[in-house]
Amino acid sequence: xxxxxxxxTKERITTAAGEIFAERGFDGTTVRDICQRAxxxxxxxxxxxxxxxxxxxxxxxxxxxxxMEQFPLPAWDGxxxxxTKLADFIAxxxxxxxxxxxxxxxxxxxxxxxxxxTAACAELVQSSIRPQFEILLQILRELSSEEVALDTLRLTxxxxxxQCLFYHFADPVIRNLLSDDEYKSLxxxxxxxxxxxxxxxxxxxxxxxxxxxxxx
Amino acid sequence: xxxxxxxxTKERITTAAGEIFAERGFDGTTVRDICQRAxxxxxxxxxxxxxxxxxxxxxxxxxxxxxMEQFPLPAWDGxxxxxTKLADFIAxxxxxxxxxxxxxxxxxxxxxxxxxxTAACAELVQSSIRPQFEILLQILRELSSEEVALDTLRLTxxxxxxQCLFYHFADPVIRNLLSDDEYKSLxxxxxxxxxxxxxxxxxxxxxxxxxxxxxx
DNA sequence: GCTCGTTTCAAACACTTGTTTCAATCAATT
DNA sequence: AATTGATTGAAACAAGTGTTTGAAACGAGC
Numbered sequence: 001x002x003x004x005x006x007x008x009t010k011e012r013i014t015t016a017a018g019e020i021f022a023e024r025g026f027d028g029t030t031v032r033d034i035c036q037r038a039x040x041x042x043x044x045x046x047x048x049x050x051x052x053x054x055x056x057x058x059x060x061x062x063x064x065x066x067x068m069e070q071f072p073l074p075a076w077d078g079x080x081x082x083x084t085k086l087a088d089f090i091a092x093x094x095x096x097x098x099x100x101x102x103x104x105x106x107x108x109x110x111x112x113x114x115x116x117x118t119a120a121c122a123e124l125v126q127s128s129i130r131p132q133f134e135i136l137l138q139i140l141r142e143l144s145s146e147e148v149a150l151d152t153l154r155l156t157x158x159x160x161x162x163q164c165l166f167y168h169f170a171d172p173v174i175r176n177l178l179s180d181d182e183y184k185s186l187x188x189x190x191x192x193x194x195x196x197x198x199x200x201x202x203x204x205x206x207x208x209x210x211x212x213x214x215x216x
Numbered sequence: 217x218x219x220x221x222x223x224x225t226k227e228r229i230t231t232a233a234g235e236i237f238a239e240r241g242f243d244g245t246t247v248r249d250i251c252q253r254a255x256x257x258x259x260x261x262x263x264x265x266x267x268x269x270x271x272x273x274x275x276x277x278x279x280x281x282x283x284m285e286q287f288p289l290p291a292w293d294g295x296x297x298x299x300t301k302l303a304d305f306i307a308x309x310x311x312x313x314x315x316x317x318x319x320x321x322x323x324x325x326x327x328x329x330x331x332x333x334t335a336a337c338a339e340l341v342q343s344s345i346r347p348q349f350e351i352l353l354q355i356l357r358e359l360s361s362e363e364v365a366l367d368t369l370r371l372t373x374x375x376x377x378x379q380c381l382f383y384h385f386a387d388p389v390i391r392n393l394l395s396d397d398e399y400k401s402l403x404x405x406x407x408x409x410x411x412x413x414x415x416x417x418x419x420x421x422x423x424x425x426x427x428x429x430x431x432x
Numbered sequence: 433g434c435t436c437g438t439t440t441c442a443a444a445c446a447c448t449t450g451t452t453t454c455a456a457t458c459a460a461t462t
Numbered sequence: 463a464a465t466t467g468a469t470t471g472a473a474a475c476a477a478g479t480g481t482t483t484g485a486a487a488c489g490a491g492c
Contacts, residue, residue: 009439025332027243031480041441046481048439115331116241117388125392133393151401154394155410159379162386166378169385172333174374176341177349185367194371198418205417225469247450257471262451 010048012038018059022105025112026056060113060120063106064128071096073135082142083200089136090164090199091192097168098188111169133157143200144207156203163195226264228254234275238321241328242272276329276336279322280344286322287312289351298358299416305352306380306415307408313384314404327385349373359416360423372419379411 007015016038020029031045031052038044049055074088097107113121136157144153167174167186175183223231232254236245247261247268254260265271290304313323329337356369383390383402391399 025241025243027241030478032478041439042480043441043482044439052480111331114389115327115385121388122392125389129389130393152410154398155407156414158382158390159411159414162379162382163375164378165382165386166374169331170378170381172337173330173341173345176338177346178370182370191371194368195375197422198372198375201421202414202418205421206413246448248448257469258450259452259470259472263469268450 009038009040009044013040013044013048013055014059014062017055018063018109019105021056021059022063022109022112025116026052026118031055056118057120060109060124063109064124067096067106067110068128071099082139085139086143086200087192087196089139090160090196091188093161093164094167094188094192094195097164098191107168115169133161136160140203143203148207152206156199156206159202160195160199163199167191225254225256225260229256229260229264229271230275230278233271234279234325235321237272237275238279238325238328241332242268242334247271273334273336276325276340279325280340283312283322283326284344287315298355301355302359302416303408303412305355306376306412307404309377309380310383310404310408310411313380314407323384331385349377352376356419359419364423368422372415372422375418376411376415379415383407 013034017029017034020034020037023029032042034055035042035044045052045055049058071092073092076085076088099107110124113124137153140153140156144156174186178186229250233245233250236250236253239245248258250271251258251260261268261271265274287308289308292301292304315323326340329340352373353369356372360369360372390402394402
């Protein structure tokens with residue numbers, strides 16, 4: 001997470017790389033900057049990772065592993081309400097994307113990877129995003145009536161995930177749009193509650209009347 | 217929009233720059249590539265724009281102007297239903313972000329600017345994003361009961377905008393998540409309809425019972 | 433104490449980058 | 463046709479890039 005002198009050179013480089021890649025992107029980052037922050041020699045990148053590209057992939061994967069471990073989904077048993085599961089899922093998602101005062105460099109790095117997909121993106125989807133998405137789909141299945149089509153469930157899942165991710169990728173815009181006080185009031189708790197309320201309300205109403213009939 | 221031999225050298229460069237900046241970002245783009253696609257000499261960048269940075273700002277602003285002109289909000293009169301306005305707003309938003317088979321380079325460029333804000337970002341928020349946001353807030357005011365707080369309206373607006381933008385910035389992930397047929401079925405019409413239905417259902421239910429009481 | 437594999441270091445290499453230069457070319461005006 | 467200013471062109475420049483090199487320093491095992 002942060003660089004200490006106790007870490008090995010390889011670990012220090014991976015961490016420093018993640019931080020700088022997150023801030024400036026792949027092309028905007030130089031291996032000299034990374035090694036300077038890591039307190040290592042330039043040749044160490046070649047020695048430990050082969051080249052800059054493989055160091056990047058390693059940094060992205062490590063950042064992702066850390067984020068997942070840091071904010072795991074709570075354990076559910078057979079008695080857990082589906083509504084509670086959805087609230088937990090959303091709260092965890094928002095926390096992963098918006099922990100602490102602002103977004104950490106972990107999620108910034110992930111976001112960059114999604115906006116500018118490299119080799120790391122496909123593997124990330126397969127190993128982590130897809131399982132998470134399946135969990136959400138299962139929760140939505142429990143919350144909806146039987147006859148709701150899979151297409152609709154998927155779109156609903158996208159609506160929920162979209163709301164959560166918005167607060168990360170649109171952060172600079174939100175900052176410009178709101179006053180300082182308004183911005184600071186957007187804490188994880190309030191956002192999670194709103195997204196859960198909003199989504200649950202929509203699910204319940206749509207489930208009751210499959211086509212609510214928007215004016216159009 | 218696309219480069220033709222009838223355009224002036226300056227116009228061809230601006231367009232080519234927008235396309236390549238959108239695809240590879242500022243640092244990943246070389247002025248040599250831009251000038252090659254524009255069929256111009258390298259020195260033309262310095263001659264017309266001064267340097268690469270000012271060419272970038274010009275390209276971003278032009279792309280934004282084009283996108284707005286290409287997909288304007290429809291004209292509403294006093295009789296237009298608020299529900300219709302919301303549907304129009306969402307459909308226009310989705311179209312701007314996802315016109316044609318995929319996202320055009322216009323919106324890609326805008327997204328990059330939001331993810332990696334430069335000088336162009338703040339001005340963009342002031343001149344365009346804020347007015348659009350106010351329009352959405354006004355629509356939501358009309359749709360909600362009097363006692364709904366401004367904070368709630370804002371969060372609702374974020375929920376709607378987040379759903380729309382999701383299909384742009386998460387596009388590579390969606391592609392990996394769905395099969396080809398499923399992905400191709402996500403046309404602008406279906407997405408707009410779903411987001412409108414979903415949001416309208418949530419607004420109506422939340423407006424009826426301000427705290428729907430999510431389990432948590 | 434010596435050896436051998438691992439790790440670190442300063443320096444250099446090969447290449448690409450944005451930018452500049454200045455002569456050649458073009459197009460309109462006289 | 464000549465002139466003048468705007469535009470284009472090929473080449474070069476200076477700075478920075480990722481990568482490589484080969485020797486020095488280190489550390490555990492004998």
